[in-house]
Amino acid sequence: MTPISFSPWDMFLNAGPVVRCVMILLAVASLLTWTIFIAKSVELVRVRLKLQKAEKALENANTLDLGEEGTRQNGVAHTLVMAAETERKRSQDIPDDTDGLKERIVLHLERLEAAEGRRLMRGTGVLATIGATSPFIGLFGTVWGIMTSFTGIAASKATSLAVVAPGIAEALLATALGLVAAIPAVVIYNHLARQSASCRAQVADLTALVMRLVSRDLGRMQALTASGQVVRLGKSRDARSVAGE
Numbered sequence: 001m002t003p004i005s006f007s008p009w010d011m012f013l014n015a016g017p018v019v020r021c022v023m024i025l026l027a028v029a030s031l032l033t034w035t036i037f038i039a040k041s042v043e044l045v046r047v048r049l050k051l052q053k054a055e056k057a058l059e060n061a062n063t064l065d066l067g068e069e070g071t072r073q074n075g076v077a078h079t080l081v082m083a084a085e086t087e088r089k090r091s092q093d094i095p096d097d098t099d100g101l102k103e104r105i106v107l108h109l110e111r112l113e114a115a116e117g118r119r120l121m122r123g124t125g126v127l128a129t130i131g132a133t134s135p136f137i138g139l140f141g142t143v144w145g146i147m148t149s150f151t152g153i154a155a156s157k158a159t160s161l162a163v164v165a166p167g168i169a170e171a172l173l174a175t176a177l178g179l180v181a182a183i184p185a186v187v188i189y190n191h192l193a194r195q196s197a198s199c200r201a202q203v204a205d206l207t208a209l210v211m212r213l214v215s216r217d218l219g220r221m222q223a224l225t226a227s228g229q230v231v232r233l234g235k236s237r238d239a240r241s242v243a244g245e
Contacts, residue, residue: 011169011170011173014170015145015170015171015173015174016144016145016148016170018141018144018145018148019141019144019145019148019170019171019174022137022138022140022141022144022174022177023141023173023174023177025137026134026137026138026141026174026177026178026180026181027177027181029130029134029181029185030177030180030181030184030185032126032130033127033130033181033184033185033188034184034188036123036124036126036127036188037184037188037191037192039123040123040124040192040195041192041195044120044192044195044196044199047075047120047199048198048199048202050074050075050076050077051076051077051199051202051203051206052202053074054070054071054074054076054077054078054206055077055202055205055206055209057070057071057074057077058070058071058077058081058206058209058210058213059209061213062213062216063213063216063217063220064081064084064085064088064210064213064214064217065085067081067209067210067213068081068082068085076112076116076203076206077206079112080109080112080113080203080206080207080210081210081213083105083108083109083112084105084108084109084210084211084213084214087101087104087105087108088101088105088214088217091104098218098222101214101218102211102214102215102218105210105211105214106211109207109210109211110207113200113203113204113207116200116203117196117200117203120196120199120200121192121193121196124189124192124193124196127185127186127188127189127192128185128189130181130182130185131182131183131185131186131189132182134178134179134181134182134185135175135178135179135182136178137178138174138175138176138177138178138179138181138182139174139175139178140174141171141174141175141177141178142171142172142174142175143171144171145167145168145170145171145172145174146167146168146171148167148171149167149168149170149171152167153167
């Protein structure tokens, strides 16, 4: 009598077509989970390093223009600075509108910050789906396999454990694969969510630094205006020389 093998590979080969398709689907889901984990981990590490460099550059900058020079080629940090610079230039024809300008810049930066948060979480929704559905997909394969085993038992009219055990073991393998796919997916999703939240906090810090530079520049403009100088497009000239032109 040939001994019965209960290795996972042999049970996969001996399983029915439906159960085998379920196992293949769960294996693909598990492979996708680890692929997303590696790709997102590398992405988040790079983003974190860029954000740290941008934070140092903005900390050392005295004006928004210097902040723009220090954050070039730095992704979201440069986008935030350019958004503030663009809004400031577009609002130069509005006199005595310091508070309104700050409010418009804050609204624009908040939109950019939210968009960056969505970008950082892109791809992790697949992990949530895998973690939520894999156990049920595996359970479906198990139920189907047990139904097939019982049908075979009834057809052969054999009730010995040696006849029943292989079919049930093959069916239960589907549930095991469902858990193997679901547990890492949930753990990895939570890990990436925490890492993304950390990056979003760094982006919020950059937003605060940009607003500090904006406030500093506006304060300088007000001081120049109060001292009798005219401020145009970031350049100041004495009011008397302007009047003489």
